[in-house]
Amino acid sequence: MDLKVLFEISLKKSVLYVALTTFLLKSLYFIFGVQTFQDAAIFNAIFSQPYKIAVFSVVLVLGFESYKKLVSIRFVSCLLLSISIVLISYVLNWATDMLFAYVHQLGNTPEKTSTGILSLASFTPYDANSFDLWQYFVMTPYIACVEFITTGSLSWLMALFATPSFFMAVTMVYCYSVFLWFKDQQQAGYWAFIPVLHSVGLLKLANKPLWWVLPMCIPFVRYIPKYAMNLSLARELKRSKSYAIGMTFVPWFFYGKALLDK
Numbered sequence: 001m002d003l004k005v006l007f008e009i010s011l012k013k014s015v016l017y018v019a020l021t022t023f024l025l026k027s028l029y030f031i032f033g034v035q036t037f038q039d040a041a042i043f044n045a046i047f048s049q050p051y052k053i054a055v056f057s058v059v060l061v062l063g064f065e066s067y068k069k070l071v072s073i074r075f076v077s078c079l080l081l082s083i084s085i086v087l088i089s090y091v092l093n094w095a096t097d098m099l100f101a102y103v104h105q106l107g108n109t110p111e112k113t114s115t116g117i118l119s120l121a122s123f124t125p126y127d128a129n130s131f132d133l134w135q136y137f138v139m140t141p142y143i144a145c146v147e148f149i150t151t152g153s154l155s156w157l158m159a160l161f162a163t164p165s166f167f168m169a170v171t172m173v174y175c176y177s178v179f180l181w182f183k184d185q186q187q188a189g190y191w192a193f194i195p196v197l198h199s200v201g202l203l204k205l206a207n208k209p210l211w212w213v214l215p216m217c218i219p220f221v222r223y224i225p226k227y228a229m230n231l232s233l234a235r236e237l238k239r240s241k242s243y244a245i246g247m248t249f250v251p252w253f254f255y256g257k258a259l260l261d262k
C-alpha cells in the first residue's frame with residue numbers, strides 16, 4: 001500500500017467533490033446575490049441530498065479506479081482511501097463555508113446577533129458550521145442508532161447517509177468490490193450500484209431463482225434468501241458457512257475482504 005499515492009488521490013477527489021457541491025452552490029449564491037433561505041430554495045432543490053450522494057459515490061469510484069491503475073488495490077487500501085476522502089472532504093467543506101461567510105461579511109453590514117426564535121431570522125445561506133469532527137463522525141451516528149433502536153424512526157438513521165459520511169463510504173467499498181466481481185464474471189459491472197439489479201446479479205452468480213429478489217426487498221424477511229444465496233457465494237469464494245453469516249449482516253466488510261483480497 002502506497003500511502004503517498006493514497007493521500008494524493010484522496011486530496012484530488014475530495015477537491016473534486018467539494019467543487020461540485022459546496023463550492024459550486026455557494027458560488028451560485030454569490031453570483032445571484034442570494035441573501036435568504038427563501039431566495040436559495042431553487043438552488044437547494046438542485047443541490048439536494050440525492051445529488052450530493054450521487055456525486056460522492058461517483059467520486060469514490062473514480063478514486064478507487066485511479067488507485068487501482070497505480071497500485072494493486074486491496075480491501076484495507078480501499079477502506080483507507082474512502083475514509084481519507086470523507087475526512088478531507090469534511091475539512092474542505094468547512095473551509096469553503098468559512099471562506100464564503102467571510103467574503104459575505106466583507107460586502108455586508110454585520111447585523112446584531114439575535115437569540116431564541118429570533119435568531120432564525122439572522123440565518124443566511126452563508127452561515128458556516130463549526131468544525132467538530134467528534135460530533136460529525138461519532139455523536140451523530142451514535143444518536144442516529146439509539147433513536148432508531150428506541151423509537152424505530154428512520155429519520156435519524158437516514159441522516160447517516162448524508163454525504164460525505166463513513167457509512168456512505170463503506171457502502172461504496174462494498175458496491176465497488178461487487179462491481180469488480182461482476183466484471184470478472186462477464187456481467188454488467190454497473191449493476192453493482194443499482195439496488196435491485198445488484199441482487200439479481202448476485203442471485204445469478206449463486207445460481208438461485210431470480211424471483212428471490214422479491215422477498216429480498218422485504219425488511220427482515222430478506223435475510224433468509226440472502227443467507228441462502230451467500231452460502232453458495234461463500235463456497236464459490238472458498239469461504240466457510242460462518243463467513244456467509246458475515247456476508248449477510250456486514251456485507252461491506254466480508255464481501256470487501258473476500259473480493260478485494262483474493
